[in-house]
Amino acid sequence: MKRSTGIRATLLDMRMAGTYVSVVVGPVAEVTDDELLNRLQHMTSGGPEYRIGILPSSSKRQWAYQIPDEGWVHTGTGADTHDVAASALEALEWRETAPVVAARGRDHLTIRFDHGIGDAFVIYSVIGALCALDGRSPVFEESQRWAWSPLSRTVMKSVLVGRRQYLEAVRSTIGAAFRRGRRPGPVGPGGDTDRLPEMRSTVVFARSGDQLWTELREAAGRHAAATPSALLCYRLSSALRQHLPAIDDQLKVIVNMRRYLPKGESFYGNMNAAATLAASSDQDEFVAGYVAAVRDNTTPGRLAASVVKARITTAISNPGKQRAISTDNTITLVVSDISRGDMSEVIHYVDSGSVPRTFCVALPLSRPNQMSLLIARVGAEVQVTATFDAGLVDADAVRAALAHALRDSQPDAAVTEVRTTEGIGE
Numbered sequence: 001m002k003r004s005t006g007i008r009a010t011l012l013d014m015r016m017a018g019t020y021v022s023v024v025v026g027p028v029a030e031v032t033d034d035e036l037l038n039r040l041q042h043m044t045s046g047g048p049e050y051r052i053g054i055l056p057s058s059s060k061r062q063w064a065y066q067i068p069d070e071g072w073v074h075t076g077t078g079a080d081t082h083d084v085a086a087s088a089l090e091a092l093e094w095r096e097t098a099p100v101v102a103a104r105g106r107d108h109l110t111i112r113f114d115h116g117i118g119d120a121f122v123i124y125s126v127i128g129a130l131c132a133l134d135g136r137s138p139v140f141e142e143s144q145r146w147a148w149s150p151l152s153r154t155v156m157k158s159v160l161v162g163r164r165q166y167l168e169a170v171r172s173t174i175g176a177a178f179r180r181g182r183r184p185g186p187v188g189p190g191g192d193t194d195r196l197p198e199m200r201s202t203v204v205f206a207r208s209g210d211q212l213w214t215e216l217r218e219a220a221g222r223h224a225a226a227t228p229s230a231l232l233c234y235r236l237s238s239a240l241r242q243h244l245p246a247i248d249d250q251l252k253v254i255v256n257m258r259r260y261l262p263k264g265e266s267f268y269g270n271m272n273a274a275a276t277l278a279a280s281s282d283q284d285e286f287v288a289g290y291v292a293a294v295r296d297n298t299t300p301g302r303l304a305a306s307v308v309k310a311r312i313t314t315a316i317s318n319p320g321k322q323r324a325i326s327t328d329n330t331i332t333l334v335v336s337d338i339s340r341g342d343m344s345e346v347i348h349y350v351d352s353g354s355v356p357r358t359f360c361v362a363l364p365l366s367r368p369n370q371m372s373l374l375i376a377r378v379g380a381e382v383q384v385t386a387t388f389d390a391g392l393v394d395a396d397a398v399r400a401a402l403a404h405a406l407r408d409s410q411p412d413a414a415v416t417e418v419r420t421t422e423g424i425g426e
Helices: 011-016 033-046 084-091 120-131 150-161 163-181 212-221 228-243 283-294 299-316 395-405
Strands: 006-008 020-026 062-064 100-105 108-114 199-207 247-256 272-278 331-337 358-362 370-378 381-389 416-420
Touching: 011 299, 020 084, 020 120, 033 100, 033 120, 084 100, 084 108, 084 199, 084 358, 108 120, 150 163, 150 299, 163 299, 199 358, 199 395, 212 228, 212 381, 228 247, 228 283, 228 331, 228 370, 228 395, 247 283, 272 283, 272 299, 358 370, 358 381, 381 395
Parallel strands: 247 331, 331 370
Antiparallel strands: 006 062, 020 108, 020 358, 100 108, 199 381, 199 416, 247 272, 370 381
């Protein structure tokens, strides 16, 4: 059988192509640069469906496929264990163009991903394989039954199970459109000549005590509709709104849409969507809204509509026209919560004396007035990485808010800024 030389990407993959996620993880078993490259090459042996080796593009759906070479290993300074936030931020600016770039730093690894290869499901599979003692992972060796046209099938399944929700969403959307039509819209500055402002991306990393998740799970057990993730998100949202008055009253939570795929089918790519909920100051109200938002069956349809609309707009727009800038400095909070799974079950951490187990993830920003939170769990310890624009958000306030939300947490002492001229998608 002729081996495939590429893969047809989804529209969602194309939207994410060219944006970067960086991860600092450790302590893990020390590896050489050659061993890192061998592990990356091993992951490509299953073919392009496993996503490692594909070359993301935001302009075409047919993506090429190649075996990793030396350009996939960053040979500069590895992770600074005393300032993992700075290391994660620095990786976003690496010059290498490979879809996955890894660097070793004693007993820590820093890995930068092009988001086009996939979402958290793919990224954490790669991290687990890179950190394995023998560099082997069954994820990249087992045969899979691959899902075809995953986004379309996800939308169809969500419509079948959420018909009433879709009807209500259509009615509310039409009503909102008529209300907007009756009042003048905001006038943006400059029209066609506007340019995206320069962003100073900043990362703050914080960790809780070693029993916070246990406390959250016990608290959730005392409330019928609560989940540990909902309670944790409430604490973070409330603390950030208390320390940062410019935080929006609504926030977005990233949800995994793989639950709509047929049982036994896999898809390695991007299958995440953003659900919106009100950031209520009342815990019970917030928790109820959180649970409803992550279970909302219209989320896949909303995502598909936004992706298609964006592609059509790009196809018919004037290439020389700059997109208008919003003058609203209200900060939108975007939460990616993977705390349901214990990262110590994915990553083989090693005992390195007093060095704590770390999982720091810097996420991309699509606009200056966005703050991205990545919530992870290592054992019963909760770790949070905040990525935001230092031009709009005070890093000390973020540090104080995370310390408040995580109680006895000790945020990273340093905050580092890197200038970038392009916004990158969530």
